[in-house]
Amino acid sequence: MGAGKTTVGRLLAARLGWPFVDLDAVVEKAAGMTIPAIFEREGEDGFRRRETEAVRAVTAHAGQVIATGGGTVMRRENLALLRATGTLVWLRAPLEVLLARARAEGGRPLLAEGDDAAAKRYAARVSVYALADVVVDATQAPDAVAAEIEARLSGAQLEPPEMVPVPAGSRSYAVHVGAELLASSGRLAREVGLGGKALVVTNPTVGAHYATPLMNGLAAAGFSVHRVDIPDGEEHKTLASAERIYRAAVAARLERRDFFVALGGGVVGDAAGFAAATYLRGVDVVQVPTTLLAQVDASVGGKVGVNLAEGKNLVGAFHQPRLVVADVAVLATLPQRELVAGLAEVIKYGAIADPHLLAFLEDRLDDIVQRRLPVLARVVARSCEIKARVVAADERETRGVREVLNFGHTIGHAIEALTGYRRYLHGEAVAIGMVSAALLAQRMGRLAGTEVERLIRLLRRAGLPTTPPPLDETALLAVLQRDKKVRDGRLRFVLLDGLGQAFVTGEVPSQWIKDVLLEQRAL
Numbered sequence: 001m002g003a004g005k006t007t008v009g010r011l012l013a014a015r016l017g018w019p020f021v022d023l024d025a026v027v028e029k030a031a032g033m034t035i036p037a038i039f040e041r042e043g044e045d046g047f048r049r050r051e052t053e054a055v056r057a058v059t060a061h062a063g064q065v066i067a068t069g070g071g072t073v074m075r076r077e078n079l080a081l082l083r084a085t086g087t088l089v090w091l092r093a094p095l096e097v098l099l100a101r102a103r104a105e106g107g108r109p110l111l112a113e114g115d116d117a118a119a120k121r122y123a124a125r126v127s128v129y130a131l132a133d134v135v136v137d138a139t140q141a142p143d144a145v146a147a148e149i150e151a152r153l154s155g156a157q158l159e160p161p162e163m164v165p166v167p168a169g170s171r172s173y174a175v176h177v178g179a180e181l182l183a184s185s186g187r188l189a190r191e192v193g194l195g196g197k198a199l200v201v202t203n204p205t206v207g208a209h210y211a212t213p214l215m216n217g218l219a220a221a222g223f224s225v226h227r228v229d230i231p232d233g234e235e236h237k238t239l240a241s242a243e244r245i246y247r248a249a250v251a252a253r254l255e256r257r258d259f260f261v262a263l264g265g266g267v268v269g270d271a272a273g274f275a276a277a278t279y280l281r282g283v284d285v286v287q288v289p290t291t292l293l294a295q296v297d298a299s300v301g302g303k304v305g306v307n308l309a310e311g312k313n314l315v316g317a318f319h320q321p322r323l324v325v326a327d328v329a330v331l332a333t334l335p336q337r338e339l340v341a342g343l344a345e346v347i348k349y350g351a352i353a354d355p356h357l358l359a360f361l362e363d364r365l366d367d368i369v370q371r372r373l374p375v376l377a378r379v380v381a382r383s384c385e386i387k388a389r390v391v392a393a394d395e396r397e398t399r400g401v402r403e404v405l406n407f408g409h410t411i412g413h414a415i416e417a418l419t420g421y422r423r424y425l426h427g428e429a430v431a432i433g434m435v436s437a438a439l440l441a442q443r444m445g446r447l448a449g450t451e452v453e454r455l456i457r458l459l460r461r462a463g464l465p466t467t468p469p470p471l472d473e474t475a476l477l478a479v480l481q482r483d484k485k486v487r488d489g490r491l492r493f494v495l496l497d498g499l500g501q502a503f504v505t506g507e508v509p510s511q512w513i514k515d516v517l518l519e520q521r522a523l
Contacts (some may be wrong), residue, residue, distance in 0.1 A: 001099030003015050003091035003138045004145065005067035009450070011146035013065040016153075021066045021187070026054040036113035052078055059085040071121075073128050076359060082180050083363050089149055090129045091138035092308035095122050105515055130385070131360045134159070138434055162381040166300060167392040171320040174202045175300055175388070177381040182213045182325040186221025189286055192323050196258040197224040198286075199249055203232040206264045206290050209333050214288060226252040230271060234421055237267045237307050249283075259322065265291035265338075266298040266426075270313075273304030277319035287321045291334055292342025292376075293427055294389035295326040296349070296383035299393045312413075318396050326384070328376040336369075336523070340463045341427030343368065344381050344408075347458060348434060349386045352407045355500035358458070365461055404502040407494040408434030409463065411468075411513075414479040418471055431464035435523075439516045440508055442494040451499050457522065467521050473514050480513070 006022055013020035024035055027050050030039055038047045051069065055078045056064055062085070073079045073088070082088060099118060129135075134152045136145055152159065161178025176188060189198070200217050202211055207229055218225045228248035230241040245260070262272035262285060269287050276285035288298040305316020331339060341362075350358035360379070361368070367375040387405065394401035412433030416424060426430075438455050441447035459466050480491055490506040497503050 001107070003070070003093055004101070004142055005091060007142045008091060008138070008145045008149070008180055009065045009067040011142055012066035012149055015146055015150050016065065021058050021064050023051065023054055023058065023066060023068045023072060026058060027051055030054065030057075030383070043359060048075060051075075055081050058183035062477055070125065074125060079359070080126070080363060087134060087153065089134040089136060090132035091145065092129070092135055093138040095119060097139060098122070127354055128356045130382055131356065133378075135162075142451040147365070162377065164381055164384040164388055166320075166324075166384075166388040168320050168395055170171060171302075173320060173322055173324065175324040175326055175381075177295075177328065177377050177384065179327065179329040179377065181325050182210060182330070183220075185214055185286065185288060185325050186218040186223060188323055189218065189223070189259075190221050194244045194259050194284060194286070195223075195324060197226065197252060197254055198223060198261050199245075199252055199254055199264055200227045200261045201245055201248075201268055201275070202227065202229055202263040203268055204229050204266070205232050208413060210263060210290060210330055214261070218261070226254075230268065232267070234267055237271050239306055239308075240304055242272045242275045245272060246279055249275070249279055254279070254283065256280050256283055256487045258314045259286060261286045261287045261288060262299075263290065265294045268299050269294050270304050271306055272314075273319055274303075274306055275323070277304055277317040282319070285319065287324045289326055290330045292339050292380070293326070293345055294342075295331075295380050296342065297345045297387065299324050300384050300387050301324065302395065311417040319490035320395075323372070324384075326380055328373050328380060331371055331376060331449065336364045338425065339371070340369070341425040343462050344431040344434070344459070344464055347455075347462065347464075348384050348405075348407050348430065349383045351434065351438075351455060351496060351499055352404050352494070353386045353500060354382070355388075357386075358454075358499060361460075362458055365458070369462070370428070400504060403492065403504050404494055407496070407502055408432075408437055410480065410483055410491070410493055411436040411517075413483065414476055415468060415471070418475060419469065419481050423469070424465070426443055426467050431459050432466060432468050432520075435459065435520055436467045436468070436513075436516055437493060437495050439519060440493060440512060441497070443512060443516070444495065444505075446495060446497045446503075447499075451496075456498065467523060468517055470521075471517070473517075476517075477510055477513070 010020050028034055031050055051072060052075060059081045134149060136148050138145055161176045161181060164175040166173050200211060200215055211227060215225045228245055230236060230244055260272050260276040262269045269289055273285050276283050289295040289299040302318045303318035304319050305313040308314045347361060350361060364375050368379060390402055390405055408430040410433060413431040415429045415432055435456055438447055438452045442449060442452050457465050483491060491504045492504050493506055493508050494502055
């Protein structure tokens with residue numbers, strides 16, 4: 001509505017030498033009446049049924065530019081047909097611009113509901129629009145918009161990075177998501193006001209691939225750059241690694257106005273973030289995550305820490321980064337198993353907060369596993385948006401809101417602990433835990449069996465485990481009772497009230513846990 005789809009669509013079609021199809025015009029021709037008349041006689045439901053028939057008809061042909069209505073993609077069947085047969089483009093513009101244009105054009109039945117209703121409708125649609133294959137700024141002149149789309153479709157122009165704001169009061173920051181961003185890290189650091197020296201914290205494996213372009217980008221922006229490596233692996237997320245970072249900072253004579261840069265996965269991000277939180281009572285940190293898991297989870301939210309022999313993350317702090325740079329191009333060197341493990345966290349976000357993201361994952365899973373960069377950027381950005389919204393509501397985990405991010409983690413963490421943190425990657429254990437939680441929700445009558453099956457099917461298609469190993473039940477329950485979510489001796493679980501909606505409960509009998517794990521092994 002008001003984005004300029006018809007104008008831009010005609011211009012793009014002319015550039016590509018393809019026919020242009022206006023979906024509304026197809027609907028009107030088939031109905032023998034105008035869109036306002038359809039709304040008046042049949043209501044929005046009647047119009048949407050006709051619209052789906054039109055989508056089926058037009059997607060039977062290739063090599064065309066189709067302009068759809070703003071609500072077309074909100075119907076699952078329409079979205080699936082359009083995505084399966086073409087490239088989805090979102091012409092993005094602020095709501096006030098869209099409303100002004102739509103009023104000027106006229107003939108918009110839904111505008112009669114008022115601005116508040118339009119704002120609610122737009123907010124509901126944005127989560128779907130954001131998962132388009134190409135996103136273009138529609139406030140430009142139509143010719144410029146069409147030219148940019150053509151360049152993107154030809155691959156001659158990279159997708160511009162997405163910027164996801166993370167509201168945290170005076171500590172608010174942004175996550176920049178895109179491809180080939182490492183060289184821009186220095187410029188981005190300058191833009192948020194960082195200065196002085198930069199200490200890059202990485203590990204030998206990641207450093208061999210990406211330290212040089214990152215450090216060159218920082219140096220080009222005028223920073224004095226230093227580097228320290230810590231060993232790779234969860235077993236090295238320790239106070240000893242933090243001390244190594246401290247000593248490197250002292251040797252480089254870092255002061256409070258200087259900053260750390262965490263280049264690596266969750267271990268590097270947590271250890272460097274913790275060292276930044278405590279060195280000189282706190283210096284800034286820039287997170288540059290290099291695994292999918294770190295890009296969608298560990299780098300956002302400010303939780304940093306190290307492990308003790310007695311447990312994970314027992315020593316830590318809340319220390320928000322000044323900046324997060326999520327370069328999806330670095331995922332090219334990530335081992336396939338780690339990429340898939342990170343995908344578990346993406347599926348988690350869809351399960352707890354966004355059924356549209358789940359549908360997108362079902363439709364585009366092959367593109368994600370094959371590391372198609374624009375698709376990876378979409379899922380990383382959307383995952384960060386969901387986590388940012390939760391963090392903004394409960395930054396320091398004092399209100400219980402942030403607990404929903406632990407969906408799948410309760411039993412997942414127990415499985416990790418009981419298998420010595422060697423058999424499963426974190427995301428793999430979380431995948432098993434998500435199935436356990438889904439089965440518990442089904443027992444409570446909050447999740448349909450078909451929804452449980454849908455979640456299991458997606459996890460398995462991604463290559464994630466869904467059945468737990470044989471475990472000693474007494475040992476499992478003992479580990480669960482040490483979980484950080486235990487309150488007043490009662491273990492709290494994050495469960496689903498339908499796909500896309502999470503809730504927290506302490507009403508899960510121990511016997512249910514045993515029964516669900518037994519049921520899960522038989523799936």
